[in-house]
Amino acid sequence: MSLSCYFRNCVQMSTIFNNANLKSGSRHCYILLLIFVVIYIFIGVLWYKRDSLVMQSISSIALYGQSEKPLNIAIVVITNDGGTKGYSYAIDTVKCYCKIQGYDFVLAGNVQNSSCNHSDHYFRRHCHVANILVTGKYDYLLFIDADIGVVNPNRRIEEFIDPKFDIEFYDRFVNQEIMMGSYIVKNSDWSINFLRNFANYQYRLPIGKGLQHGTDNGGIHAYIAEILYEKTRHIELTNCKKIYNQSRSWTDLFVFESCIRDMMGVNTDFGHILIFKKGEGWARDNWLTNNMINLNRDFMIHAWKDKQLTKYGKDLPLKIGYKHRARWFNPLVGRIDLAKCNPKNTSWNYNPNLITTKEVIDAELERMYAAIEMEKIDRLSKMMEFIRRVDSKSR
Numbered sequence: 001m002s003l004s005c006y007f008r009n010c011v012q013m014s015t016i017f018n019n020a021n022l023k024s025g026s027r028h029c030y031i032l033l034l035i036f037v038v039i040y041i042f043i044g045v046l047w048y049k050r051d052s053l054v055m056q057s058i059s060s061i062a063l064y065g066q067s068e069k070p071l072n073i074a075i076v077v078i079t080n081d082g083g084t085k086g087y088s089y090a091i092d093t094v095k096c097y098c099k100i101q102g103y104d105f106v107l108a109g110n111v112q113n114s115s116c117n118h119s120d121h122y123f124r125r126h127c128h129v130a131n132i133l134v135t136g137k138y139d140y141l142l143f144i145d146a147d148i149g150v151v152n153p154n155r156r157i158e159e160f161i162d163p164k165f166d167i168e169f170y171d172r173f174v175n176q177e178i179m180m181g182s183y184i185v186k187n188s189d190w191s192i193n194f195l196r197n198f199a200n201y202q203y204r205l206p207i208g209k210g211l212q213h214g215t216d217n218g219g220i221h222a223y224i225a226e227i228l229y230e231k232t233r234h235i236e237l238t239n240c241k242k243i244y245n246q247s248r249s250w251t252d253l254f255v256f257e258s259c260i261r262d263m264m265g266v267n268t269d270f271g272h273i274l275i276f277k278k279g280e281g282w283a284r285d286n287w288l289t290n291n292m293i294n295l296n297r298d299f300m301i302h303a304w305k306d307k308q309l310t311k312y313g314k315d316l317p318l319k320i321g322y323k324h325r326a327r328w329f330n331p332l333v334g335r336i337d338l339a340k341c342n343p344k345n346t347s348w349n350y351n352p353n354l355i356t357t358k359e360v361i362d363a364e365l366e367r368m369y370a371a372i373e374m375e376k377i378d379r380l381s382k383m384m385e386f387i388r389r390v391d392s393k394s395r
C-alpha cells in the first residue's frame with residue numbers, strides 16, 4: 001500500500017462512524033503518526049549534527065553552490081613588465097582586498113615566450129591566464145585589467161560564481177561589447193582550451209590594410225559566435241563576418257559587435273559561458289555615475305589609471321563629462337596601507353562626497369542603459385550598408 005493510499009484510508013476510516021472500523025482505523029493512524037514522529041526526530045537530530053556522514057552527503061547534493069570545501073580563488077592581473085607602474089592605485093586596492101578576503105593575488109608579466117608567442121599582447125595575456133590555470137593551484141581565477149580597483153572589500157567573488165559555467169563575462173556598459181578586460185574562469189579542460197584557442201584567434205582576424213578588428217575586444221565576438229553558431233546559424237554569422245571583414249573604425253566595429261549580440265539575444269546563459277547583463281557584473285566604469293559609488297551596489301570600478309587621477313578640489317558639485325571620462329576621482333581618501341590589510345580590517349576611508357544612495361546609482365545607470373540601447377538600434381540599422389557592399393563586389 002502506498003503512503004498516500006494508506007493516509008487516505010486512515011482519514012476515511014476515522015470519519016466513518018462505525019465502531020469496529022474506527023478501532024482498527026485509528027490503530028493504523030497511531031502507527032502512522034508514530035512513524036512520522038520518528039522520522040521527524042531523526043531528521044532533527046541529523047540537522048543539528050550537520051557533520052554526520054549522512055548529513056554531509058545530503059547537503060552536498062541539496063545545497064547548490066555551497067560546497068563544503070572553500071574554493072581556491074586568485075585574482076590575476078597581467079601587466080607588460082609584471083610591475084604595477086601606472087596602475088598603483090587600482091592594484092593596491094586589489095592587493096589589500098585579497099589580503100582581507102583570503103584570495104591569492106597573482107601579478108604576471110606579459111612575456112612573449114615559446115609557450116605564449118603571440119605578437120599581439122592583448123591576445124597573449126589570455127594564453128598566460130590559461131597557463132596559470134594549468135598549474136592546478138586554483139579552482140577559479142578572476143582575471144582583471146590592471147586599471148580595475150576594488151571599492152567594497154566586503155564583497156566576495158563567490159557571489160558571482162555559478163559552478164554550472166566554465167567562464168563568466170559581463171556586458172560592458174557603454175556599448176554592445178562583452179567586456180574582455182575581466183572574466184571569472186573555472187579550472188577545467190574546456191576553459192583552458194577556450195582561452196588558448198582564443199589567444200590563437202589573433203591569427204584568424206580579418207586581414208586587410210587599415211582594418212580595425214579591435215584586437216581581443218573585437219575578436220571575442222567572432223570567436224564566441226563561431227563556438228555557438230558555426231554549425232547552426234552560418235547564414236546569420238556570415239552576415240556579421242561581412243561587417244567584421246570591412247571594419248575600418250571603432251564605429252564599424254561596434255556595428256559588427258551589435259550584429260553578433262543581436263544573434264545572441266537577451267540571453268545570459270550560453271552553455272559553458274555566462275554573460276552578466278549590463279550593470280550586473282562585478283565591475284563597471286567610474287564615469288557612468290560621475291565617479292559616485294554606493295557600497296551596497298558597487299564592488300569593483302574600472303578605468304583607474306594613475307595618470308588620469310584627478311585631484312579632488314572644493315569645486316562641488318563634481319563633474320566629469322563624457323569628453324573627459326578617462327579622468328577619475330578617487331573615492332578612497334589617502335593611500336591604501338598594505339601593512340594594515342587583514343581579514344579583521346575592512347574599514348577603508350571613503351570620501352563622503354563620492355558616496356551616494358543605491359537609488360541614485362540605479363537611476364543614473366537606467367538612464368544610460370536606455371540611451372545606449374538606442375545606439376544599438378542605430379548600429380543595427382547600419383548593417384545593411386556593409387552587407388550590400390560585399391554582395392555587390394562578389395556579384
Ligand SMILES: *[C@@H]1O[C@H](CO)[C@@H](O)[C@H](O)[C@H]1NC(C)=O
Nearest residue numbers: 112113114115116117118119
Ligand atoms: C615565436 O615565433 C616565431 C615565428 O613562429 C619564431 O621565429 C620565434 O623564435 C618565436 N619566439 C619565441 C620566443 O619562441
Ligand SMILES: *[C@@H]1O[C@H](CO)[C@@H](O)[C@H](O)[C@H]1NC(C)=O
Nearest residue numbers: 111113114115116127128131
Ligand atoms: C612562458 O611563460 C609562461 C607564463 O605564462 C611560463 O609558465 C612558462 O614557463 C614560460 N615558458 C618558457 C619556455 O619560458
Ligand SMILES: *[C@@H]1O[C@H](CO)[C@@H](O)[C@H](O)[C@H]1NC(C)=O
Nearest residue numbers: 205206207238239241242245
Ligand atoms: C572575410 O575575410 C576572410 C579573409 O580575411 C575570408 O576568408 C572570409 O571568407 C571573409 N568572410 C566573409 C563573410 O566575407
Ligand SMILES: *[C@@H]1O[C@H](CO)[C@@H](O)[C@H](O)[C@H]1NC(C)=O
Nearest residue numbers: 336337338340341345347348
Ligand atoms: C584598515 O585598512 C585601511 C586600508 O589600508 C587603512 O587605511 C586603515 O588605517 C586600517 N585600519 C586599521 C584600524 O588598521
